[in-house]
Amino acid sequence: MSLGQASSIVVAGDVDAGKSTLIARLLQETGSLSVGVSESVRKACDNLGRGFEYAYFLDSFEEERLTERTIDTTQAICRLPRGNFCVFVDVPGHQEFVQAMLSGASYADSALLVIDANQPITQQTKRHALLLEFIGIPQIIVCINKLDLCGFKQAAFER
Numbered sequence: 527m528s529l530g531q532a533s534s535i536v537v538a539g540d541v542d543a544g545k546s547t548l549i550a551r552l553l554q555e556t557g558s559l560s561v562g563v564s565e566s567v568r569k570a571c572d573n574l575g576r577g578f579e580y581a582y583f584l585d586s587f588e589e590e591r592l593t594e595r596t597i598d599t600t601q602a603i604c605r606l607p608r609g610n611f612c613v614f615v616d617v618p619g620h621q622e623f624v625q626a627m628l629s630g631a632s633y634a635d636s637a638l639l640v641i642d643a644n645q646p647i648t649q650q651t652k653r654h655a656l657l658l659e660f661i662g663i664p665q666i667i668v669c670i671n672k673l674d675l676c677g678f679k680q681a682a683f684e685r
Contacts, residue, residue, distance in 0.1 A: 532603070532611040536631040536663070538654040539640035544671040546581035548640060549602055549614045553583060558605045584616045599630030621650055624657070631658060636665040643673045643682045 537545045553559050567582045584600045600616045617630040631637065637658045641651060658666050676682040 532613050533636065534601075534613045534615060534634045535636050535638060536615040536617055536634035536658070537638045537640060538617050538627060538631060538658060539638075539669075540642070540645070540648045540650040540654070543640040543642045543645075543651070545640045546584040546600075546616050547579075548638075548669065548671060549616050550580035550583035552614070553602055553604055554580070556605050558603060559583065599626055601630075621653075624653070627654065628657060628661065631663065632661060634663055636667065637663045638667050638669045640669045640671050643670050643676055643685075646685070
């Protein structure tokens with residue numbers, strides 16, 4: 527499969543904002559997952575005694591699954607309408623992995639900055655925003671995630 531001029535979008539933000547899960551859901555909704563991947567993730571979750579975790583589509587290292595955190599960058603190809611593609615780059619949100627975040631972001635054409643609607647905007651989220659701008663990403667889209675967990679309330683969105 528040739529990607530041609532596929533856009534690369536880094537997905538950044540603080541720990542547990544839902545970056546990996548968001549990408550995985552987009553991959554599932556667009557039919558971009560390979561056959562058998564869902565079953566593989568389901569088995570991994572069962573083996574760990576956990577409910578189904580969409581984040582495991584991207585967080586595939588054993589250590590990432592055991593500690594429930596993204597450690598390294600992962601690229602995922604997403605099919606778009608009319609035969610186009612984009613590449614999502616999932617980067618870690620933990621402060622100690624900023625170098626990996628920068629490494630993954632350095633290849634991106636644009637960024638999604640994911641914010642958890644149930645949490646205040648953190649220093650790490652602000653740091654990611656500044657670093658994305660610093661390395662010259664021309665378009666940063668803010669994604670307010672987890673609004674379902676606060677009843678889709680306007681006040682949560684505005685906060």
